[in-house]
Amino acid sequence: MDQLSATFAALADPTRRAILARLTEGPATVKELSEPFDISGPAISKHLRVLEKAGLITRGREAQWRPCQLDATPxxxxxxxxxxxxxxxxxxxxxxxxxxxxxxxKER
Amino acid sequence: MDQLSATFAALADPTRRAILARLTEGPATVKELSEPFDISGPAISKHLRVLEKAGLITRGREAQWRPCQLDATPxxxxxxxxxxxxxxxxxxxxxxxxxxxxxxxKER
DNA sequence: AGGTTAGATAACCAAGTGGTTAGGTACGAG
DNA sequence: CTCGTACCTAACCACTTGGTTATCTAACCT
Known part of the structure:
Protein backbone atom coordinates (compact mmCIF):
# COMPACT_ATOMS: atom_id res chain seq x y z
CA MET A 1 0.00 0.00 0.00
CA ASP A 2 1.36 3.43 -0.95
CA GLN A 3 1.80 6.22 1.56
CA LEU A 4 -1.16 8.32 0.46
CA SER A 5 -3.56 5.36 0.49
CA ALA A 6 -2.36 4.37 3.96
CA THR A 7 -2.94 7.91 5.19
CA PHE A 8 -6.45 8.14 3.74
CA ALA A 9 -7.30 4.70 5.12
CA ALA A 10 -6.08 5.71 8.57
CA LEU A 11 -8.17 8.88 8.45
CA ALA A 12 -11.30 7.01 7.40
CA ASP A 13 -12.03 6.05 11.01
CA PRO A 14 -13.61 8.65 13.36
CA THR A 15 -11.90 7.16 16.41
CA ARG A 16 -8.51 7.59 14.80
CA ARG A 17 -9.29 11.16 13.76
CA ALA A 18 -10.35 11.88 17.34
CA ILE A 19 -7.05 10.45 18.57
CA LEU A 20 -5.16 12.76 16.23
CA ALA A 21 -7.23 15.70 17.43
CA ARG A 22 -6.37 14.85 21.02
CA LEU A 23 -2.68 14.64 20.14
CA THR A 24 -2.70 18.22 18.85
CA GLU A 25 -2.84 19.19 22.53
CA GLY A 26 0.40 17.36 23.20
CA PRO A 27 1.71 13.82 23.74
CA ALA A 28 -0.41 11.29 25.60
CA THR A 29 -0.20 7.77 26.90
CA VAL A 30 -2.30 4.94 25.50
CA LYS A 31 -4.46 5.00 28.61
CA GLU A 32 -5.12 8.72 28.28
CA LEU A 33 -6.00 8.30 24.63
CA SER A 34 -8.42 5.47 25.34
CA GLU A 35 -10.27 7.38 28.08
CA PRO A 36 -12.79 9.23 25.84
CA PHE A 37 -13.82 6.04 24.05
CA ASP A 38 -16.03 3.19 25.10
CA ILE A 39 -13.87 0.50 23.55
CA SER A 40 -11.31 -1.93 24.92
CA GLY A 41 -7.58 -1.34 25.24
CA PRO A 42 -6.63 -3.75 22.47
CA ALA A 43 -8.95 -1.90 20.11
CA ILE A 44 -7.07 1.34 20.86
CA SER A 45 -3.78 -0.50 20.41
CA LYS A 46 -4.87 -1.52 16.93
CA HIS A 47 -5.90 2.01 16.03
CA LEU A 48 -2.54 3.29 17.23
CA ARG A 49 -0.71 0.71 15.13
CA VAL A 50 -2.63 1.82 12.06
CA LEU A 51 -1.75 5.43 12.78
CA GLU A 52 1.88 4.50 13.38
CA LYS A 53 2.12 2.54 10.13
CA ALA A 54 0.66 5.54 8.32
CA GLY A 55 3.39 7.66 9.90
CA LEU A 56 0.86 9.88 11.67
CA ILE A 57 2.17 9.19 15.16
CA THR A 58 5.47 8.23 16.77
CA ARG A 59 5.82 6.34 20.02
CA GLY A 60 8.41 6.60 22.75
CA ARG A 61 9.17 4.64 25.90
CA GLU A 62 9.02 5.90 29.44
CA ALA A 63 9.01 3.18 32.07
CA GLN A 64 5.70 1.34 31.60
CA TRP A 65 4.22 4.07 29.44
CA ARG A 66 4.46 4.34 25.68
CA PRO A 67 3.67 8.00 24.99
CA CYS A 68 2.26 8.85 21.56
CA GLN A 69 3.07 12.00 19.64
CA LEU A 70 1.51 13.52 16.55
CA ASP A 71 3.47 13.57 13.29
CA ALA A 72 1.48 15.59 10.78
CA THR A 73 3.80 15.36 7.79
CA PRO A 74 1.59 12.84 5.95
CA LYS A 106 -13.81 36.75 -28.08
CA GLU A 107 -10.55 35.70 -29.70
CA ARG A 108 -12.42 33.91 -32.45
CA MET B 1 -20.84 6.30 8.39
CA ASP B 2 -20.39 10.06 8.47
CA GLN B 3 -19.62 12.12 5.39
CA LEU B 4 -15.95 12.75 6.14
CA SER B 5 -15.25 9.10 6.91
CA ALA B 6 -16.96 8.05 3.69
CA THR B 7 -14.86 10.51 1.72
CA PHE B 8 -11.58 9.38 3.28
CA ALA B 9 -12.53 5.73 2.76
CA ALA B 10 -13.33 6.40 -0.89
CA LEU B 11 -9.99 8.15 -1.37
CA ALA B 12 -8.04 5.32 0.23
CA ASP B 13 -8.08 3.33 -3.01
CA PRO B 14 -5.60 4.28 -5.79
CA THR B 15 -7.99 3.13 -8.52
CA ARG B 16 -10.67 5.46 -7.24
CA ARG B 17 -8.24 8.37 -6.99
CA ALA B 18 -7.18 7.68 -10.58
CA ILE B 19 -10.82 7.74 -11.64
CA LEU B 20 -11.27 11.12 -9.98
CA ALA B 21 -8.12 12.39 -11.72
CA ARG B 22 -9.50 11.25 -15.04
CA LEU B 23 -12.80 13.02 -14.35
CA THR B 24 -11.02 16.35 -13.91
CA GLU B 25 -10.66 16.29 -17.69
CA GLY B 26 -14.41 16.08 -18.12
CA PRO B 27 -17.28 13.57 -17.90
CA ALA B 28 -16.70 10.00 -19.03
CA THR B 29 -18.63 6.79 -19.51
CA VAL B 30 -18.02 3.71 -17.39
CA LYS B 31 -16.27 2.06 -20.31
CA GLU B 32 -13.92 4.98 -20.80
CA LEU B 33 -13.12 5.04 -17.10
CA SER B 34 -12.37 1.32 -17.03
CA GLU B 35 -10.01 1.46 -20.02
CA PRO B 36 -6.79 2.34 -18.12
CA PHE B 37 -7.31 -0.47 -15.61
CA ASP B 38 -6.78 -4.18 -15.89
CA ILE B 39 -9.87 -5.09 -13.90
CA SER B 40 -13.37 -6.23 -14.84
CA GLY B 41 -16.38 -4.01 -15.46
CA PRO B 42 -18.18 -4.99 -12.27
CA ALA B 43 -15.10 -4.02 -10.25
CA ILE B 44 -15.24 -0.56 -11.81
CA SER B 45 -18.97 -0.42 -11.13
CA LYS B 46 -18.29 -1.06 -7.45
CA HIS B 47 -15.67 1.67 -7.32
CA LEU B 48 -18.10 4.07 -8.95
CA ARG B 49 -20.78 3.20 -6.43
CA VAL B 50 -18.38 3.94 -3.58
CA LEU B 51 -17.50 7.28 -5.17
CA GLU B 52 -21.17 8.05 -5.73
CA LYS B 53 -22.11 7.23 -2.13
CA ALA B 54 -19.30 9.52 -0.98
CA GLY B 55 -20.79 12.25 -3.15
CA LEU B 56 -17.64 12.53 -5.23
CA ILE B 57 -19.32 11.79 -8.53
CA THR B 58 -22.76 12.18 -10.06
CA ARG B 59 -24.17 9.98 -12.79
CA GLY B 60 -26.49 10.78 -15.64
CA ARG B 61 -28.26 8.73 -18.26
CA GLU B 62 -27.77 8.98 -21.97
CA ALA B 63 -29.20 6.07 -23.90
CA GLN B 64 -27.15 3.05 -22.87
CA TRP B 65 -24.41 5.16 -21.33
CA ARG B 66 -24.21 6.34 -17.77
CA PRO B 67 -21.81 9.27 -17.89
CA CYS B 68 -19.95 10.11 -14.69
CA GLN B 69 -19.06 13.60 -13.58
CA LEU B 70 -16.80 14.86 -10.83
CA ASP B 71 -18.29 16.55 -7.78
CA ALA B 72 -15.44 17.91 -5.70
CA THR B 73 -17.42 19.47 -2.86
CA PRO B 74 -16.54 16.68 -0.37
CA LYS B 106 9.83 38.15 27.72
CA GLU B 107 6.53 39.17 29.27
CA ARG B 108 7.46 37.46 32.53
C1' DA C 1 8.52 -11.66 46.71
C1' DG C 2 3.83 -10.22 45.55
C1' DG C 3 0.44 -7.11 43.69
C1' DT C 4 -0.96 -3.45 40.57
C1' DT C 5 -0.76 -0.91 36.43
C1' DA C 6 0.31 0.00 31.36
C1' DG C 7 0.38 -2.01 27.38
C1' DA C 8 1.00 -5.66 23.70
C1' DT C 9 -0.21 -10.07 21.63
C1' DA C 10 -3.13 -13.98 20.26
C1' DA C 11 -7.21 -16.04 18.92
C1' DC C 12 -11.54 -15.36 17.54
C1' DC C 13 -15.85 -13.25 15.25
C1' DA C 14 -18.98 -10.44 12.25
C1' DA C 15 -18.94 -7.34 8.74
C1' DG C 16 -16.83 -5.02 4.92
C1' DT C 17 -13.73 -4.79 0.65
C1' DG C 18 -11.91 -5.71 -3.82
C1' DG C 19 -11.88 -8.81 -6.97
C1' DT C 20 -14.01 -12.61 -9.93
C1' DT C 21 -17.63 -15.07 -13.24
C1' DA C 22 -22.32 -15.59 -14.82
C1' DG C 23 -26.38 -13.78 -16.10
C1' DG C 24 -29.78 -9.95 -16.71
C1' DT C 25 -31.55 -5.29 -18.70
C1' DA C 26 -31.72 -1.56 -21.90
C1' DC C 27 -30.64 0.58 -25.92
C1' DG C 28 -29.07 1.33 -30.91
C1' DA C 29 -27.91 -0.72 -35.47
C1' DG C 30 -28.63 -3.74 -39.29
C1' DC D 1 -36.51 -9.14 -34.86
C1' DT D 2 -32.01 -10.13 -33.76
C1' DC D 3 -27.36 -8.91 -32.52
C1' DG D 4 -23.86 -6.40 -30.20
C1' DT D 5 -22.72 -2.97 -26.72
C1' DA D 6 -22.95 -0.73 -22.17
C1' DC D 7 -23.87 -1.43 -17.84
C1' DC D 8 -25.83 -3.56 -13.62
C1' DT D 9 -26.91 -7.23 -10.17
C1' DA D 10 -26.09 -11.59 -7.90
C1' DA D 11 -23.33 -14.96 -6.00
C1' DC D 12 -19.08 -16.18 -4.59
C1' DC D 13 -14.11 -15.93 -2.75
C1' DA D 14 -9.93 -14.38 -0.13
C1' DC D 15 -8.52 -10.87 2.68
C1' DT D 16 -8.99 -6.99 5.82
C1' DT D 17 -11.12 -4.42 9.63
C1' DG D 18 -12.89 -3.18 13.98
C1' DG D 19 -14.21 -5.13 17.74
C1' DT D 20 -14.06 -8.68 21.64
C1' DT D 21 -11.87 -11.71 25.72
C1' DA D 22 -8.00 -13.99 27.61
C1' DT D 23 -3.32 -14.12 28.35
C1' DC D 24 1.35 -12.32 28.47
C1' DT D 25 5.40 -8.95 29.55
C1' DA D 26 7.43 -5.10 31.84
C1' DA D 27 7.78 -1.78 35.14
C1' DC D 28 6.61 0.27 39.49
C1' DC D 29 5.28 0.03 44.61
C1' DT D 30 5.04 -1.99 48.92
Missing part, protein backbone atom coordinates in the same frame (compact mmCIF):
# COMPACT_ATOMS: atom_id res chain seq x y z
CA UNK A 75 -1.27 15.32 6.32
CA UNK A 76 0.68 17.76 4.22
CA UNK A 77 0.45 15.30 1.33
CA UNK A 78 -3.28 15.06 1.93
CA UNK A 79 -3.66 18.84 1.86
CA UNK A 80 -1.58 19.14 -1.30
CA UNK A 81 -3.56 16.38 -2.98
CA UNK A 82 -6.89 17.98 -2.10
CA UNK A 83 -5.72 21.42 -3.17
CA UNK A 84 -5.31 20.10 -6.71
CA UNK A 85 -9.09 19.85 -6.83
CA UNK A 86 -9.75 23.32 -5.48
CA UNK A 87 -10.77 24.73 -8.84
CA UNK A 88 -13.58 22.17 -8.97
CA UNK A 89 -15.24 23.41 -5.81
CA UNK A 90 -14.06 26.99 -5.42
CA UNK A 91 -16.51 29.53 -6.84
CA UNK A 92 -13.82 32.09 -7.63
CA UNK A 93 -11.96 29.50 -9.67
CA UNK A 94 -15.19 28.71 -11.45
CA UNK A 95 -15.56 32.40 -12.25
CA UNK A 96 -11.97 32.43 -13.45
CA UNK A 97 -12.72 29.48 -15.68
CA UNK A 98 -15.75 31.31 -17.06
CA UNK A 99 -13.64 34.39 -17.71
CA UNK A 100 -11.02 32.39 -19.57
CA UNK A 101 -13.69 30.72 -21.67
CA UNK A 102 -15.18 34.11 -22.46
CA UNK A 103 -11.79 35.46 -23.51
CA UNK A 104 -11.29 32.51 -25.82
CA UNK A 105 -14.71 33.15 -27.32
CA UNK B 75 -12.89 17.37 -1.16
CA UNK B 76 -13.33 20.85 0.22
CA UNK B 77 -14.14 19.29 3.60
CA UNK B 78 -10.99 17.19 3.30
CA UNK B 79 -8.87 20.25 2.53
CA UNK B 80 -10.39 22.19 5.42
CA UNK B 81 -9.85 19.28 7.79
CA UNK B 82 -6.21 18.87 6.76
CA UNK B 83 -5.57 22.62 6.96
CA UNK B 84 -6.33 22.49 10.68
CA UNK B 85 -3.12 20.51 11.07
CA UNK B 86 -0.98 22.84 8.99
CA UNK B 87 0.79 24.33 12.00
CA UNK B 88 2.05 20.84 12.86
CA UNK B 89 3.90 20.40 9.59
CA UNK B 90 4.52 23.89 8.28
CA UNK B 91 7.94 25.29 9.21
CA UNK B 92 6.77 28.89 9.13
CA UNK B 93 4.03 28.09 11.61
CA UNK B 94 6.61 26.37 13.79
CA UNK B 95 8.66 29.55 13.67
CA UNK B 96 5.56 31.55 14.53
CA UNK B 97 4.94 29.27 17.49
CA UNK B 98 8.52 29.79 18.61
CA UNK B 99 8.11 33.55 18.29
CA UNK B 100 4.94 33.55 20.36
CA UNK B 101 6.61 31.45 23.03
CA UNK B 102 9.55 33.83 23.07
CA UNK B 103 7.25 36.81 23.45
CA UNK B 104 5.52 35.14 26.37
CA UNK B 105 8.91 34.47 27.96
Missing amino acids: LKEVAVWAENYRRFWDASYTRLDALLTEMKE | LKEVAVWAENYRRFWDASYTRLDALLTEMKE
Whole structure:
Protein backbone atom coordinates (compact mmCIF):
# COMPACT_ATOMS: atom_id res chain seq x y z
CA MET A 1 0.00 0.00 0.00
CA ASP A 2 1.36 3.43 -0.95
CA GLN A 3 1.80 6.22 1.56
CA LEU A 4 -1.16 8.32 0.46
CA SER A 5 -3.56 5.36 0.49
CA ALA A 6 -2.36 4.37 3.96
CA THR A 7 -2.94 7.91 5.19
CA PHE A 8 -6.45 8.14 3.74
CA ALA A 9 -7.30 4.70 5.12
CA ALA A 10 -6.08 5.71 8.57
CA LEU A 11 -8.17 8.88 8.45
CA ALA A 12 -11.30 7.01 7.40
CA ASP A 13 -12.03 6.05 11.01
CA PRO A 14 -13.61 8.65 13.36
CA THR A 15 -11.90 7.16 16.41
CA ARG A 16 -8.51 7.59 14.80
CA ARG A 17 -9.29 11.16 13.76
CA ALA A 18 -10.35 11.88 17.34
CA ILE A 19 -7.05 10.45 18.57
CA LEU A 20 -5.16 12.76 16.23
CA ALA A 21 -7.23 15.70 17.43
CA ARG A 22 -6.37 14.85 21.02
CA LEU A 23 -2.68 14.64 20.14
CA THR A 24 -2.70 18.22 18.85
CA GLU A 25 -2.84 19.19 22.53
CA GLY A 26 0.40 17.36 23.20
CA PRO A 27 1.71 13.82 23.74
CA ALA A 28 -0.41 11.29 25.60
CA THR A 29 -0.20 7.77 26.90
CA VAL A 30 -2.30 4.94 25.50
CA LYS A 31 -4.46 5.00 28.61
CA GLU A 32 -5.12 8.72 28.28
CA LEU A 33 -6.00 8.30 24.63
CA SER A 34 -8.42 5.47 25.34
CA GLU A 35 -10.27 7.38 28.08
CA PRO A 36 -12.79 9.23 25.84
CA PHE A 37 -13.82 6.04 24.05
CA ASP A 38 -16.03 3.19 25.10
CA ILE A 39 -13.87 0.50 23.55
CA SER A 40 -11.31 -1.93 24.92
CA GLY A 41 -7.58 -1.34 25.24
CA PRO A 42 -6.63 -3.75 22.47
CA ALA A 43 -8.95 -1.90 20.11
CA ILE A 44 -7.07 1.34 20.86
CA SER A 45 -3.78 -0.50 20.41
CA LYS A 46 -4.87 -1.52 16.93
CA HIS A 47 -5.90 2.01 16.03
CA LEU A 48 -2.54 3.29 17.23
CA ARG A 49 -0.71 0.71 15.13
CA VAL A 50 -2.63 1.82 12.06
CA LEU A 51 -1.75 5.43 12.78
CA GLU A 52 1.88 4.50 13.38
CA LYS A 53 2.12 2.54 10.13
CA ALA A 54 0.66 5.54 8.32
CA GLY A 55 3.39 7.66 9.90
CA LEU A 56 0.86 9.88 11.67
CA ILE A 57 2.17 9.19 15.16
CA THR A 58 5.47 8.23 16.77
CA ARG A 59 5.82 6.34 20.02
CA GLY A 60 8.41 6.60 22.75
CA ARG A 61 9.17 4.64 25.90
CA GLU A 62 9.02 5.90 29.44
CA ALA A 63 9.01 3.18 32.07
CA GLN A 64 5.70 1.34 31.60
CA TRP A 65 4.22 4.07 29.44
CA ARG A 66 4.46 4.34 25.68
CA PRO A 67 3.67 8.00 24.99
CA CYS A 68 2.26 8.85 21.56
CA GLN A 69 3.07 12.00 19.64
CA LEU A 70 1.51 13.52 16.55
CA ASP A 71 3.47 13.57 13.29
CA ALA A 72 1.48 15.59 10.78
CA THR A 73 3.80 15.36 7.79
CA PRO A 74 1.59 12.84 5.95
CA LEU A 75 -1.27 15.32 6.32
CA LYS A 76 0.68 17.76 4.22
CA GLU A 77 0.45 15.30 1.33
CA VAL A 78 -3.28 15.06 1.93
CA ALA A 79 -3.66 18.84 1.86
CA VAL A 80 -1.58 19.14 -1.30
CA TRP A 81 -3.56 16.38 -2.98
CA ALA A 82 -6.89 17.98 -2.10
CA GLU A 83 -5.72 21.42 -3.17
CA ASN A 84 -5.31 20.10 -6.71
CA TYR A 85 -9.09 19.85 -6.83
CA ARG A 86 -9.75 23.32 -5.48
CA ARG A 87 -10.77 24.73 -8.84
CA PHE A 88 -13.58 22.17 -8.97
CA TRP A 89 -15.24 23.41 -5.81
CA ASP A 90 -14.06 26.99 -5.42
CA ALA A 91 -16.51 29.53 -6.84
CA SER A 92 -13.82 32.09 -7.63
CA TYR A 93 -11.96 29.50 -9.67
CA THR A 94 -15.19 28.71 -11.45
CA ARG A 95 -15.56 32.40 -12.25
CA LEU A 96 -11.97 32.43 -13.45
CA ASP A 97 -12.72 29.48 -15.68
CA ALA A 98 -15.75 31.31 -17.06
CA LEU A 99 -13.64 34.39 -17.71
CA LEU A 100 -11.02 32.39 -19.57
CA THR A 101 -13.69 30.72 -21.67
CA GLU A 102 -15.18 34.11 -22.46
CA MET A 103 -11.79 35.46 -23.51
CA LYS A 104 -11.29 32.51 -25.82
CA GLU A 105 -14.71 33.15 -27.32
CA LYS A 106 -13.81 36.75 -28.08
CA GLU A 107 -10.55 35.70 -29.70
CA ARG A 108 -12.42 33.91 -32.45
CA MET B 1 -20.84 6.30 8.39
CA ASP B 2 -20.39 10.06 8.47
CA GLN B 3 -19.62 12.12 5.39
CA LEU B 4 -15.95 12.75 6.14
CA SER B 5 -15.25 9.10 6.91
CA ALA B 6 -16.96 8.05 3.69
CA THR B 7 -14.86 10.51 1.72
CA PHE B 8 -11.58 9.38 3.28
CA ALA B 9 -12.53 5.73 2.76
CA ALA B 10 -13.33 6.40 -0.89
CA LEU B 11 -9.99 8.15 -1.37
CA ALA B 12 -8.04 5.32 0.23
CA ASP B 13 -8.08 3.33 -3.01
CA PRO B 14 -5.60 4.28 -5.79
CA THR B 15 -7.99 3.13 -8.52
CA ARG B 16 -10.67 5.46 -7.24
CA ARG B 17 -8.24 8.37 -6.99
CA ALA B 18 -7.18 7.68 -10.58
CA ILE B 19 -10.82 7.74 -11.64
CA LEU B 20 -11.27 11.12 -9.98
CA ALA B 21 -8.12 12.39 -11.72
CA ARG B 22 -9.50 11.25 -15.04
CA LEU B 23 -12.80 13.02 -14.35
CA THR B 24 -11.02 16.35 -13.91
CA GLU B 25 -10.66 16.29 -17.69
CA GLY B 26 -14.41 16.08 -18.12
CA PRO B 27 -17.28 13.57 -17.90
CA ALA B 28 -16.70 10.00 -19.03
CA THR B 29 -18.63 6.79 -19.51
CA VAL B 30 -18.02 3.71 -17.39
CA LYS B 31 -16.27 2.06 -20.31
CA GLU B 32 -13.92 4.98 -20.80
CA LEU B 33 -13.12 5.04 -17.10
CA SER B 34 -12.37 1.32 -17.03
CA GLU B 35 -10.01 1.46 -20.02
CA PRO B 36 -6.79 2.34 -18.12
CA PHE B 37 -7.31 -0.47 -15.61
CA ASP B 38 -6.78 -4.18 -15.89
CA ILE B 39 -9.87 -5.09 -13.90
CA SER B 40 -13.37 -6.23 -14.84
CA GLY B 41 -16.38 -4.01 -15.46
CA PRO B 42 -18.18 -4.99 -12.27
CA ALA B 43 -15.10 -4.02 -10.25
CA ILE B 44 -15.24 -0.56 -11.81
CA SER B 45 -18.97 -0.42 -11.13
CA LYS B 46 -18.29 -1.06 -7.45
CA HIS B 47 -15.67 1.67 -7.32
CA LEU B 48 -18.10 4.07 -8.95
CA ARG B 49 -20.78 3.20 -6.43
CA VAL B 50 -18.38 3.94 -3.58
CA LEU B 51 -17.50 7.28 -5.17
CA GLU B 52 -21.17 8.05 -5.73
CA LYS B 53 -22.11 7.23 -2.13
CA ALA B 54 -19.30 9.52 -0.98
CA GLY B 55 -20.79 12.25 -3.15
CA LEU B 56 -17.64 12.53 -5.23
CA ILE B 57 -19.32 11.79 -8.53
CA THR B 58 -22.76 12.18 -10.06
CA ARG B 59 -24.17 9.98 -12.79
CA GLY B 60 -26.49 10.78 -15.64
CA ARG B 61 -28.26 8.73 -18.26
CA GLU B 62 -27.77 8.98 -21.97
CA ALA B 63 -29.20 6.07 -23.90
CA GLN B 64 -27.15 3.05 -22.87
CA TRP B 65 -24.41 5.16 -21.33
CA ARG B 66 -24.21 6.34 -17.77
CA PRO B 67 -21.81 9.27 -17.89
CA CYS B 68 -19.95 10.11 -14.69
CA GLN B 69 -19.06 13.60 -13.58
CA LEU B 70 -16.80 14.86 -10.83
CA ASP B 71 -18.29 16.55 -7.78
CA ALA B 72 -15.44 17.91 -5.70
CA THR B 73 -17.42 19.47 -2.86
CA PRO B 74 -16.54 16.68 -0.37
CA LEU B 75 -12.89 17.37 -1.16
CA LYS B 76 -13.33 20.85 0.22
CA GLU B 77 -14.14 19.29 3.60
CA VAL B 78 -10.99 17.19 3.30
CA ALA B 79 -8.87 20.25 2.53
CA VAL B 80 -10.39 22.19 5.42
CA TRP B 81 -9.85 19.28 7.79
CA ALA B 82 -6.21 18.87 6.76
CA GLU B 83 -5.57 22.62 6.96
CA ASN B 84 -6.33 22.49 10.68
CA TYR B 85 -3.12 20.51 11.07
CA ARG B 86 -0.98 22.84 8.99
CA ARG B 87 0.79 24.33 12.00
CA PHE B 88 2.05 20.84 12.86
CA TRP B 89 3.90 20.40 9.59
CA ASP B 90 4.52 23.89 8.28
CA ALA B 91 7.94 25.29 9.21
CA SER B 92 6.77 28.89 9.13
CA TYR B 93 4.03 28.09 11.61
CA THR B 94 6.61 26.37 13.79
CA ARG B 95 8.66 29.55 13.67
CA LEU B 96 5.56 31.55 14.53
CA ASP B 97 4.94 29.27 17.49
CA ALA B 98 8.52 29.79 18.61
CA LEU B 99 8.11 33.55 18.29
CA LEU B 100 4.94 33.55 20.36
CA THR B 101 6.61 31.45 23.03
CA GLU B 102 9.55 33.83 23.07
CA MET B 103 7.25 36.81 23.45
CA LYS B 104 5.52 35.14 26.37
CA GLU B 105 8.91 34.47 27.96
CA LYS B 106 9.83 38.15 27.72
CA GLU B 107 6.53 39.17 29.27
CA ARG B 108 7.46 37.46 32.53
C1' DA C 1 8.52 -11.66 46.71
C1' DG C 2 3.83 -10.22 45.55
C1' DG C 3 0.44 -7.11 43.69
C1' DT C 4 -0.96 -3.45 40.57
C1' DT C 5 -0.76 -0.91 36.43
C1' DA C 6 0.31 0.00 31.36
C1' DG C 7 0.38 -2.01 27.38
C1' DA C 8 1.00 -5.66 23.70
C1' DT C 9 -0.21 -10.07 21.63
C1' DA C 10 -3.13 -13.98 20.26
C1' DA C 11 -7.21 -16.04 18.92
C1' DC C 12 -11.54 -15.36 17.54
C1' DC C 13 -15.85 -13.25 15.25
C1' DA C 14 -18.98 -10.44 12.25
C1' DA C 15 -18.94 -7.34 8.74
C1' DG C 16 -16.83 -5.02 4.92
C1' DT C 17 -13.73 -4.79 0.65
C1' DG C 18 -11.91 -5.71 -3.82
C1' DG C 19 -11.88 -8.81 -6.97
C1' DT C 20 -14.01 -12.61 -9.93
C1' DT C 21 -17.63 -15.07 -13.24
C1' DA C 22 -22.32 -15.59 -14.82
C1' DG C 23 -26.38 -13.78 -16.10
C1' DG C 24 -29.78 -9.95 -16.71
C1' DT C 25 -31.55 -5.29 -18.70
C1' DA C 26 -31.72 -1.56 -21.90
C1' DC C 27 -30.64 0.58 -25.92
C1' DG C 28 -29.07 1.33 -30.91
C1' DA C 29 -27.91 -0.72 -35.47
C1' DG C 30 -28.63 -3.74 -39.29
C1' DC D 1 -36.51 -9.14 -34.86
C1' DT D 2 -32.01 -10.13 -33.76
C1' DC D 3 -27.36 -8.91 -32.52
C1' DG D 4 -23.86 -6.40 -30.20
C1' DT D 5 -22.72 -2.97 -26.72
C1' DA D 6 -22.95 -0.73 -22.17
C1' DC D 7 -23.87 -1.43 -17.84
C1' DC D 8 -25.83 -3.56 -13.62
C1' DT D 9 -26.91 -7.23 -10.17
C1' DA D 10 -26.09 -11.59 -7.90
C1' DA D 11 -23.33 -14.96 -6.00
C1' DC D 12 -19.08 -16.18 -4.59
C1' DC D 13 -14.11 -15.93 -2.75
C1' DA D 14 -9.93 -14.38 -0.13
C1' DC D 15 -8.52 -10.87 2.68
C1' DT D 16 -8.99 -6.99 5.82
C1' DT D 17 -11.12 -4.42 9.63
C1' DG D 18 -12.89 -3.18 13.98
C1' DG D 19 -14.21 -5.13 17.74
C1' DT D 20 -14.06 -8.68 21.64
C1' DT D 21 -11.87 -11.71 25.72
C1' DA D 22 -8.00 -13.99 27.61
C1' DT D 23 -3.32 -14.12 28.35
C1' DC D 24 1.35 -12.32 28.47
C1' DT D 25 5.40 -8.95 29.55
C1' DA D 26 7.43 -5.10 31.84
C1' DA D 27 7.78 -1.78 35.14
C1' DC D 28 6.61 0.27 39.49
C1' DC D 29 5.28 0.03 44.61
C1' DT D 30 5.04 -1.99 48.92
